[in-house]
Amino acid sequence: xxxxxxxxxCALFGFITVMGFVAARWRRGDLDHLHEWGLGGRRFGTVVxxxxxxxDLYTAYTFIAVPALISGAGALGxxxxxxxxxxxxxxxxxxxxxxxVSHKRNYITAADFVQGRFGNRWLAxxxxxxxxxxxxxxxxxxxxxxxxxxxxxxxxxxxFAGHLxxxxxxxxxxxxxxxxxxxxxxxxxxVKDVLIWITVIAMVIVIPQQLGGYEALFASIPVDKVILxxxxxxxxxxxxxxxxxxxxxxxxxxxxxxSITGILSAKSAEAVQKNAIFLPAYxxxxxxxxxxxxxxxxxxxxxxPEYADGFAASGNNFAVPALILHSFPDWFAGVAFAAIGIGxxxxxxxxxxxxxxxxxxxxxxxxxxxNMTPKQEATNAKIxxxxxxxxxxxxxxGLQPEYAITLQLLGGIWMSQTVPAVILGLFTRWLNPVxxxxxxxxxxxxxxxxxxxNGFNSGIYAFDAGLFTVPGYxxxxxxxxxxxxxxxLTPIFNRMAWTRGSDETQPSDYLYGRGKxxxxxxxxxxxxxx
Amino acid sequence: MNGETKDRSAQKRGDRRWRILLLLPxxxxxxxxxxxxxxxxxxxxxxxxWYQFLWVFLTPALTWLVYRKTD
Numbered sequence: 215x216x217x218x219x220x221x222x223x224c225a226l227f228g229f230i231t232v233m234g235f236v237a238a239r240w241r242r243g244d245l246d247h248l249h250e251w252g253l254g255g256r257r258f259g260t261v262v263x264x265x266x267x268x269x270d271l272y273t274a275y276t277f278i279a280v281p282a283l284i285s286g287a288g289a290l291g292x293x294x295x296x297x298x299x300x301x302x303x304x305x306x307x308x309x310x311x312x313x314x315v316s317h318k319r320n321y322i323t324a325a326d327f328v329q330g331r332f333g334n335r336w337l338a339x340x341x342x343x344x345x346x347x348x349x350x351x352x353x354x355x356x357x358x359x360x361x362x363x364x365x366x367x368x369x370x371x372x373x374f375a376g377h378l379x380x381x382x383x384x385x386x387x388x389x390x391x392x393x394x395x396x397x398x399x400x401x402x403x404x405v406k407d408v409l410i411w412i413t414v415i416a417m418v419i420v421i422p423q424q425l426g427g428y429e430a431l432f433a434s435i436p437v438d439k440v441i442l443x444x445x446x447x448x449x450x451x452x453x454x455x456x457x458x459x460x461x462x463x464x465x466x467x468x469x470x471x472x473s474i475t476g477i478l479s480a481k482s483a484e485a486v487q488k489n490a491i492f493l494p495a496y497x498x499x500x501x502x503x504x505x506x507x508x509x510x511x512x513x514x515x516x517x518x519p520e521y522a523d524g525f526a527a528s529g530n531n532f533a534v535p536a537l538i539l540h541s542f543p544d545w546f547a548g549v550a551f552a553a554i555g556i557g558x559x560x561x562x563x564x565x566x567x568x569x570x571x572x573x574x575x576x577x578x579x580x581x582x583x584x585n586m587t588p589k590q591e592a593t594n595a596k597i598x599x600x601x602x603x604x605x606x607x608x609x610x611x612g613l614q615p616e617y618a619i620t621l622q623l624l625g626g627i628w629m630s631q632t633v634p635a636v637i638l639g640l641f642t643r644w645l646n647p648v649x650x651x652x653x654x655x656x657x658x659x660x661x662x663x664x665x666x667x668n669g670f671n672s673g674i675y676a677f678d679a680g681l682f683t684v685p686g687y688x689x690x691x692x693x694x695x696x697x698x699x700x701x702x703l704t705p706i707f708n709r710m711a712w713t714r715g716s717d718e719t720q721p722s723d724y725l726y727g728r729g730k731x732x733x734x735x736x737x738x739x740x741x742x743x744x
Numbered sequence: 745m746n747g748e749t750k751d752r753s754a755q756k757r758g759d760r761r762w763r764i765l766l767l768l769p770x771x772x773x774x775x776x777x778x779x780x781x782x783x784x785x786x787x788x789x790x791x792x793x794w795y796q797f798l799w800v801f802l803t804p805a806l807t808w809l810v811y812r813k814t815d
Contacts, residue, residue: 289780295796296773299803303766306807429788441792442780453776461774487811494804501797 215368216539222548223367223555226409227383230402230556234390237397246589251395251596252322252571253479260485260492262400266564267476267489268496269403271467272298274359274558275352277410277503282530284507288439290452292504293459298497300464306490309468310483311640314726315719317478323568324474324636325576331639333716334647335580340654341632342576345471348625349569352470353606354618356558356565357384361610362528363551366535377611383559388603391563392596396479399563406560409553411499413538417550418502421509421541431512449683455674462689466630469637471568472561483726503534510537562603570598620670624662627673630689631657634700640724648713649703657696664688762813769803 241257243250258266276294283291312327321327324345329338361380370376390398422428432440445451467473480486510533515521518540524532538550574595579586586594609618635650664675665688675688707713773779773796782790789797 289792292793292796295800299769299773299796299799302803302807303769306810307763307766427788429785432782432785432788432790437782440790441782442776453780456776457774461770491804491807491811494800498797498800501793501800505793 281507351621653700661692
């Protein structure tokens with residue numbers, strides 16, 4: 215056991231636990247209202263939103279899995295960089311509209327918006343269920359990340375007693391989330407981000423020096439790992455695989471419930487737009503961290519006997535923890551592992567809040583109890599956030615982590631099938647809700663089938679376009695079919711009045727400006743603009 | 745008065761066209777064969793990596809420009 219690292223790790227965990235409880239008093243609001251508990255009262259400015267979304271999108275699992283993928287598959291794993299570049303023009307152009315209409319109509323989830331816009335509770339249910347099911351394995355993966363670093367400190371993670379540290383960490387998380395809502399991860403995200411920045415900067419400066427520079431590092435890696443392998447005759451090979459993974463993932467990311475929760479908790483559309491400018495700083499960080507995957511290969515940590523147990527338990531996911539142990543003194547390993555561990559709790563908290571909001575607003579209210587008071591609504595969400603976390607914990611302890619990875623892979627594909635209803639719905643009401651539902655269902659089935667042809671191991675489907683093969687991310691193929699059906703069926707369904715649903719939103723609801731006008735649109739101005 | 749309103753709305757429409765700049769990151773990164781090469785390397789970093797890192801800086805710069813020019 216690495217006692218120095220464990221003491222530092224526990225001290226930092228203790229610190230954020232206290233913060234999690236103090237957070238309830240921060241920018242105080244009545245936590246008996248769902249928008250206060252579940253969205254922090256929509257009061258976060260540009261800076262807090264930056265920390266919150268940074269902690270939310272760049273998760274502990276990302277920081278473990280991306281270098282792990284690179285240490286195994288090479289350049290293909292770097293798709294995370296173009297992916298996290300593409301998301302920001304999308305955030306800048308599309309999501310201020312969602313923020314504006316949600317602010318105006320008190321929408322808390324994407325499914326709330328779909329319900330209001332299309333007036334079809336089954337379509338809203340489809341959006342809500344997709345979000346919840348895609349989020350659950352994502353929470354479980356945060357636990358995988360946490361368990362990897364606990365194991366790296368020499369703590370036995372096998373058996374019932376072995377899961378105890380993980381369980382304790384999760385109980386702490388569950389209690390402060392219940393108590394403080396979104397304010398807790400928002401406050402803790404600031405500590406987590408400072409720790410992560412310190413860790414990554416230390417890694418990319420210190421380790422290459424120990425190893426003899428980037429030149430020597432890349433010279434040691436085979437060329438078909440340094441860059442994408444040249445595709446075989448008659449196929450676009452990794453070329454199309456790489457860019458479709460980046461593009462498809464980018465479309466899915468901001469539709470995830472935890473991303474929407476982060477965006478809607480901002481106090482203005484301006485804060486959302488400014489974050490599209492400043493958040494790429496984290497992409498830079500992620501890119502640097504991705505390169506540590508090569509460093510792990512070059513340093514040869516995999517063949518060192520002291521790390522054999524770790525690799526046997528966690529596979530490539532142990533590459534970064536092993537590299538940290540190999541390159542740094544124990545006390546710094548404690549800081550780095552705490553950064554990764556806390557980096558898992560922040561998104562896990564936000565994800566569980568987001569899933570709880572969805573269940574409460576879009577399943578419980580319309581289908582089980584339509585007459586909830588605001589206090590009942592908030593209490594319901596708090597309890598569901600506990601259930602969701604217990605579910606994720608049982609999942610990891612009871613089942614193999616591989617199932618969570620497969621479900622997470624499918625989750626991204628499922629999530630992207632909500633693009634037509636949520637994103638296109640921001641710009642047009644011509645689309646028919648029944649057509650959207652059919653498109654969504656077809657996209658989910660097709661995407662799942664494509665992944666099943668790979669034995670559920672890869673999201674890349676080798677599409678045979680006659681003369682040559684285009685291997686591409688199944689999410690993009692599925693969404694193409696989804697869009698074709700939505701657009702093809704809309705004119706047909708629109709002839710049947712009963713399928714058209716209703717629309718409670720006004721064109722002016724979607725407008726956003728800057729400064730004071732952003733928070734409270736002047737009716738005179740918005741009417742003039744229409 | 746009337747002319748002023750017209751100028752203002754014409755300017756607004758013109759401004760929105762700046763958003764086209766946000767297509768550039770997609771154009772720059774969607775054709776992988778273009779940047780899938782080792783040379784020219786930069787401080788030991790293969791072209792594949794530093795070219796994509798370059799877009800991490802270019803994209804927010806473009807977004808900032810669009811932010812200033814629109815609305």
